[in-house]
Amino acid sequence: MPRLDGRTHINLTVTDLEASTDWYCKVFEMVQVNDVTPPESGFRFRTLLHPASFASVVLGRPEHGIDGDAFSEGRVGLHHLAYHVPEREELELWVKHLDEQGVAHSGVTDSAHEAGSQIWLRDPDDIWLEFYWVNRDFFADRLRRQWRAARKSGARPW
Incomplete structure (x- = not known):
């Protein structure tokens, strides 16, 4: 049977990449390990890593602005x-x-x-x-x- 080891990452689209980077680094004690803008993606991504667990959050900001409403756990998708x-x-x-x-x-x-x-x-x-x-x-x-x-x-x- 395939195994999971409990480590995870998630990609979150954010409205303010700087503010979210600062918040996750401060609150989760994560370290920014990558900052990339793959040409085909239309996003700027920052990977933040928790050094002790290797759990990570990838924050993404669309190059052309946010499309749609603010986050709501009441919509289909991430709760x-x-x-x-x-x-x-x-x-x-x-x-x-x-x-x-x-x-x-x-x-x-x-x-x-x-x-x-x-x-x-x-x-x-x-x-x-x-x-x-x-x-x-x-x-x-x-x-x-x-x-x-x-x-x-x-x-x-x-």
Whole structure:
């Protein structure tokens, strides 16, 4: 089975490349590692990398301006972007960091469905972001239940 290792990147179209670059570098402690304008793309792209995890955000600004409305998670497409933290206690460190940076956020909240805990915030383009910790025991139990039910019925579990 193909594997994923948890690292991710996402490409976000932004209205102000400088402001978004500054914000992501400050808030996520990312480092800008690339700034390119491929001729065929019509975009200027900046790649920002988190040095410890290699998670990255690629920010793009169309050369001819933004087309359409501002971001809304209520439209088809991206709802929000989430970054996993290894331990729940890490969320408290993120709260402290966000407070120090003057970034508005939800504080640590716990999921009503016992899946974990998270912090919600928005970037300069109002894109909804999340830092989250997964309650692995909850999800491991759910996977075990599916595996047992599939085994009982003779089906493949996944």
